[in-house]
Amino acid sequence: MNINIVYATYSGTTTLAVEKLVSLLENKNNNVTVEYIENFKPKKNQSDSLIIFATPSWLEENKDAQPHTHFISFINNNESSDFSNMNMAFMGLGDSDYPRFCGGIDIVANFFISKGAKKIGNTLKLNKYQFYPQQGDLQIASWVDKLAI
Ligand SMILES: Cc1cc2nc3c(=O)[nH]c(=O)nc-3n(C[C@H](O)[C@H](O)[C@H](O)COP(=O)(O)O)c2cc1C
Secondary structure: OEEEEEEOOOOOHHHHHHHHHHHHHHHOOOEEEEEEHHHOOOOOOOOOEEEEEEEEOEEEOOEEEEOOHHHHHHHHHOOOOOOOOOEEEEEEEEOOOOOOOOHHHHHHHHHHHHOOOEEOOOOEEEEOOOOOHHHHHHHHHHHHHHHOO
8 A cells, every 4th residue: 555654753753653654564565655744745536545644742832732833834724625535544742741642643633534534543642752662663563453554
């Protein structure tokens, strides 16, 4: 399957999780591309492919548990876009010491679903991946298996 991973990062942790995700997906013979959200241009008629979005949660504009600022820009610029017929999955990076764990990816997922996207699988939420990468990698592997791709 063609899979496009679209992500953002502040301090590099999401990049590490995305790299793990790429290797697991490629091991299953998927054709994987990766890009930053600021370069993402949605294409129509992609019902046979999957887009995986990944963002950390962060303090933005004095609000906690927000997606990366480039995701916020994307959302603000696409209020009238239609993402129906697109398959999407969601991976969040966060820290459970903050009040709303991985709230940022929930905002991203809710946005795309509200614009017609079909959500595949559960939202994956990785806790303190920079400190516990092995635990996170097991979660990523199990999530990939459940995506059934
Ligand atoms: C200023 C700041 C605010 C954060 N706010 C949240 C939050 O509200 N919820 C959460 O789950 N994690 C929060 N985090 C944790 C980050 O999302 C987490 O460390 C993530 O792995 C960072 O990913 P990155 O290295 O790709 O930027 C925050 C971290 C910082 C430094």
